[in-house]
Amino acid sequence: MLTGTATYVDDIKMPNMLYAAMVRSPHAAANIRSVDISKAAAHPGVMAVYTGVDIKDVGAIVCGVELPGMRKPHHTVIATDRVYLVGHIVAVVVAKDRYVAADAADLVEVDYDVLDAVGGPEQALAEGAPAVHPQWADNIAFKFEQKGGDTDAAFASADVICKQRMISQRMVANPMETRGCVASWHAADRALTIYTSTQIPHLARTILAGMLGLDENRLRLIAPEVGGGFGCKLNVYPEEAIVSFAAMKLGVPVKWIETRRENFLSTIQGRGHVDYWEIAAKRDGTIVGVKVKIIQDLGAYFQLLTPAIPTLSVLMMPGLYNARNIHAEIVGVFTNCVPTDAVRGAGRPEATYGIERMVDVLAAELKMDPAEIRFKNFVAADQFPFATATGLNYDSGDYANTFTKALDTIGYKKLREEQATARKQGRLVGIGISTYGEICAMGPSPAVAAGGWESATVKVEPSGKVTILTGISPHGQGEETTFAQIAGDELGVPIDDVLVLHGDTSIVQYGIGTFGSRGTAVGGTAVYLALQDIKEKVIRWGSMLLDSNDVRFEGGMCIDNASGKSVSIQTIAAAAYRAMKIPTHSEPGLVATRFWEPGNFTYPFGAHIIHSEIDPKTGQVEIKRYVMVDDIGNILNPMIVDGQLHGGASWGLGQALWEHAIYDDAGQLVTGEFMDYAMARARMMPWIESSHTCTPSPVNPLGVKGVGEAGTIGSTPAMVNSVVDALAPLGVTHVDMPLTPEKLWRIISASQPEAN
Amino acid sequence: MKIAGVAQLAFAPERAYELMQDPAVLSRAIPGCEALERTGDNEYRMKMKMMLASFSGAFEGKVRLVDPQPPTSFRMVVEGSGKIGFMKGDGVLTLTAKDGGTEVSYEGDAQIGGTMAAVGQRLIDTTARMMIKRFFEKLAAEV
Structure with a gap:
């Protein structure tokens, strides 16, 4: 990418290649009365227009997850009689160039009978909410429960129980290269070649061959250079099948490149949680039990792994702590929004955010130092391999050692003293800690949908x-x-x-x-x-x-x-x-x-500490220092590792401070471009002081654990904990993300009426 | 999105009411309006061009006037769609005699969708207010 010599999908050009443009629904929920393609088809340069009826023999979108009692929507690649989300494809126009295709797409006339829509997960569960899928009376796709130990007894024995509702907002993956594909049909050997921007070439080939009714060995799928995925390209999308269908019908290559606006609307998003956490502890800070109820916004239908993501949150919910009694409930709900799926951390960030916030909430309740309460509850170095209450087997680690290194690096004791002085001056200074863990190196085949x-x-x-x-x-x-x-x-x-x-x-x-x-x-x-x-x-x-x-x-x-x-x-x-x-x-x-075949996941971990200060006049957060100490096992290439950590942190800080994919009550995405969706930019990123400890993983002979998601998972709770700590003198115990200047300014203003 | 406000006109409620039912006047007064024709009793078909943030687009839609109570109030229902999305509006306009002229107060709901919502949301509120302001300015010039 840096030298400009790499070949991405859009760089691929073939003789006689045509271009596809998708006609998408502007409504979140509507019955389709009719689709009139006559004007589009007659437009000069248009070679074909296909609707859902034309493409009905192409298989539906594949979801690789089965949960007990789960309702699985049948999502065809082009809508036929009903649209379920803004951006839902209702027709495709294939033309001699992309501009003609886009112009002609505007000429397709769709008569919609607009219906009430569901724009968020709690709305979906509200009394009298419209049904996203008319065949089901309510919007609950599945319920899932997992228990470990005896939570009831643990909570009954606790000295203190803290509860907090927390939101992990919807996020856009935003790879630099949007999606796109080129399909080319070779009639002589009945073979199709697809170039597509994907993270999973072979799985995509298997799935697309199935959808298109082709023999797998006659479908050649090529992922050329791919300009970032962050999980959103761990999927097979309708457009890949539609473009393939058009290429097979027309006998010439067909290309489609997703626009940025299409990417916001039609590529899977991450998070979408409303979580209710409870943590129970003894007076001395010993955690005895953790409960969480997760409401997961699944979107309108399932992409490849949609329903599995919140189950990963459950696995991660004890964090690095000796919490022997856990109880998790998931309610997966349909909304008239684009599906959620695996994005940067996929399920683990939500859980890590939850448990790391809850430990701070507990520390505040017990008036303990958040560092002290963590040391008290860490799984000890001599406890590995450690069987968690959620059924995992943590491979190796020395959490206290890594955390100590982070505390020493930032000079924690002195920093707390400085904070006390600053607070006396009325300054809003915060120190936020996240001692995170994660589940990596996915993974043993029994635990991964298509093999691990x-x-x-x-x-x-x-x-x-x-x-x-x-x-x-x-x-x-x-x-x-x-x-x-x-x-x-x-x-x-x-x-x-x-x-x-x-x-x-x-x-x-x-x-x-x-x-x-x-x-x-x-x-x-x-x-x-x-x-x-x-x-x-x-x-x-x-x-x-x-x-x-x-x-x-x-x-x-x-x-x-x-x-x-x-x-x-x-x-x-x-x-x-x-x-x-x-x-x-x-x-x-x-x-x-x-x-x-790996015998287990790996379990990297680390400690991130953020020292921040909020400007009470503007609500702006300044990150004064960011120390991260990550233990990802052996490191093969330090520069690549730090690049991954820094990139991950830019996303994690983005979630904490700026990013939010907002749907309104009518299911309209109102943050559909970078003017409205605040992704981190280089100038918004702090200097990161990154170092490592090393407990090699016994799971693989390289002793490595994985680093692709660590920065994302570790950074978000550290940032939010830092801001909440800064606001603690105002009586604030929690603020939902993103911590925008406006939100913080309102909180500060409300608590200091005389200052404004 | 909620829309509410008050505008002053320098003429009596009867005249103001009459002007606001006249397609020729409305087509001059509605910002971006390119055509407005009566299609039935209190029903009009409208073509307008709308500019919002970085894009503009043509809308086709209909305007219905419901519950006419001359000269004190009527309800206006607007629906339009185009390449850049769709809009729906529903509001009540109340006319009261005041200081020898008319005070028009309006209150209603507007909803937008499609591209317009995805990329223009942050400006829709101010754009709507600006359009309403211009509408009444043009109307005031109709004496």
Whole structure:
């Protein structure tokens, strides 16, 4: 991206290529009386217009999650008789260029019978709320309950119980590259090629082949360079099927590139929680139980993982604490909004935010220091592997050590003294702590909808150059570098000799993809294991060439331990392909493929501390210092790791301070562009003091845990805790996100009437 | 969105009421109005151009006058849609004699949708107020 040489979907141009534009509903809920395409079809340059009736043989959108008793809407790729959300596709226009397509899309006349809509999760549950799906009387898609220990007894035995309602607002993923695809039909071999901006090339191929009625092996799906995903491209969307359908019908390539406004309306969003938390504790601060009731805004229908996301929140709800008694209830509700799904942290940020806020609420109630109460409740270093009340098995950690490092870095004790002085001067200074944990390296296959393993092929070419085919699909995480490093280390070859390929289902063996901080921890492990197989082969060939049974492989050389004679991996590769003579029990070539199934998730953690001050005249929050200490196991590339953490923090701070995807009561998205949706910009980001501790993960041989989501998960509660701490002298105990200057100014003004 | 306000006209309620039922006057007074024709009793078809934030677009819609109580009040129901979205408005206008002229007070609800809502929400309130202000200014000039 920096050099401008990468090829994204929109850079792909093919002879005779046509362009598609979607006709989308401006209404959140309406019956379709008629769709008149005649004017659009007659528009010069228009090659075809398709409606829901034309495309009815294409399969519905796939959701990979089943929960007991769940209502699953049947969502066709183009609406036929009813629209369920603003942006719902009602027709597609295919034309000779994108401008003609967009103009003609405006000529499609849809007669809507507008219905009452549901614009939010609590509205959905209100008495007399309109039914989002008319076949079901209420808007409850599912209820889910999980218990661990004996919460009733724990709460009965508690000295203090704190309750707090908290909102994790809807957020837009906002990758720099919006979605887009190009489909091309090859009639001679009945095969379709799709270029699409996705995080999951192979899964998308399987799903799209099913929707289109194609044999999977006749669909080649290519994810070229992908300009960010953040979870929103861990999905298969209607447009990918529609564009494929059009290409197959018309016999020429068809392209569609999502506009930014379409992205706001039609690409899955994150969060959408209204949560009711309760925490029970002893007078000394010992947490004895945690309860949460989650109302999850699912949107109008299910994308790939929609219903699963709040279940991840439940798994994460004890955080890093020894909370042995938990009780969680989820009510998943339909609204006339775009579906929520996996976005940056997916379920864990909501839970981490909740538990980290609740620990602060509890500390305030008990008049304890928020650092002290955390130390009191941490899972201890000698308790690992630690079985949580939610059924997880935390792999490794030393929470107190990491937290101590963060406190020392920021000079916590002195900072509290300075805060006390500042408060005497009437200044609003806050110190916010988040000691977060997360669930990464997704994950064991039984826990992941489509399988949680990953694959890798390592090919040492005849010249000794190394090609890695990985089943993950990096889109900014830098595994092209990290995996080359692993190969360089293992095979003793220069990193520049290693090429990492991914994202093309005709080149790469089946894989799962990139999400859930799994790239290096799962995909990298598959690479590592394939490299071990290569090393075994190299030793076999080296032994033959050196005519010795006692050789070692080191620094790219096979060395005869007795004579010290050696032969390079490059020479061995040439011999393996020339195959004049082949070692016993061997075969020509130097290629290995491994599929690796992890035995567990990994559980990175860390401590983020934010020192902030609020300007009482404007409500503006200034971040004075931000210290993060993250333990993500072994670190392979420090620069990539810090880049991931900083990027994640920009999103987490965005949620805490600025970002909010707002639907009005009629289901209209009213924050549909960057003028209304305040995403973090470079100048809004603080200097981040980042460092690490390391407890290697025993789950994989690399000892890595995953870092893609850590910054997002850790930052949000630290920021909110800091602001609430700053406002504590005003009697404030909680403020819902985003903490905009207006919101804070109103709170400050209301509590200091004389100052205004 | 709630809309409410008061405007002053320099002529009597009878005259003000009459002007506000006259398609020719309304088409001159409604900002951006390009055509207004009577389609039935107290029903009009309207074409207008609206500018909002970074975009503009044509609207087609209808205006209905309901519960006419000359010269003291009537209810106006407006519905329009175009490429940039749709709007619906419903409000009651009350005319009272005051200082030799008329005080018009209005109160109602307006709803917008589609692109206009997604990208113009932050300006819709001020735009609506500006349009109403201009409407009454034009009407005042009709003496």
